[in-house]
Amino acid sequence: TIAVLILEKSVQKYFGYKSLGLSIISAFLIGLLIIPLRNSIQKLIDIAVLKGSPIQISNENALLRQELTNADKLRSVAILASSLAHEIKNPVTTINTFADYLPSKQNDPEFLNKCRNTLLSETSRIQNLLSQLLSFAKPSPPVFILVNPTSLIDEVLLLLEHKCRKGNITLTRGYTTKEEILADPNQLKQALINILFNAIEAMPNGGKLQISTSCEETTYTIAIKDTGIGIKPESLNKIFEPFFTSKNNGVGLGLAITQEIIAHHLGKISVKSTVGTGTHFFIALPKESQGKNHAS
Secondary structure, eight states: OHHHHHHHHHHHHHHOOOOHHHHHHHHHHHHHHHHHHHHHHHHHHIIIIISSOHHHHHHHHHHHHHHHHHHHHHHHHHHHHHHHHHHHHHHHHHHHHHHHHTTTTTTOHHHHHHHHHHHHHHHHHHHHHHHHHHHHHSOOOOOOEEEOHHHHHHHHHHHHHHHHHHTTEEEEEEEOOOOOEEEOHHHHHHHHHHHHHHHHHTOTTOEEEEEEEEEOSSEEEEEEEEOSSOOOHHHHTTTTSTTOOOSTTOOSOHHHHHHHHHHHTTOEEEEEEETTTEEEEEEEEESSOOOTTOOO
């Protein structure tokens, strides 16, 4: 603007006109000529100061966010893998015990039948645990299908049972519906794991963790309640912001990713919390929505 005014005054002095209309037209034409020059200067400044154009910087930020998101998910996978290592020890110990007794009991039909049933049960449990972990770890595009949320919750809790036992946390289920909804099972499990991880970490001295479901005409609700340390009032409005965290080793993307997943399902997530008492998360999902990313 300053450059246009200065140049217009120079043109006015050179041609000697004093008309306001001519001054406006002259300033307009000068402005049109200066815009390309300004854009060129802006590009030079961006490259010199910001080390790239706005589009390049935006793309780099998107890649950085994706890398941090993957890092957060890998952290979750690492914690789950650690829990599974302990969880798998029990069936492996049982299998080893039966294997030791097998040579001396090979002519005992009752023992052999018991051994067969136990081995099948324990190996099936190990296979199920590993299958759930691989399903969660494997990146995949969103696919919206009919799912039973209570089954997804049970699959997630299966992965977290050892962590809860180790932390002296009592798990309580309160399912009041068996209805199915359209959702992406892997994404929904990731959202649940993010919330449940936070709940478990909020109870370092043990406590109670309750997961309940309910269903109305058009909405399916999942409620997760813990008796942990709670969230400070000044932090409550920030917990879904990317990179906001109160943990020393946290990335601050878990709940931001969770909110994004719920938004893709056209649902809503809300939270209530009292310091020293606990936190209560509510996930409200439409029963028949196919989400933003559902392929037609």
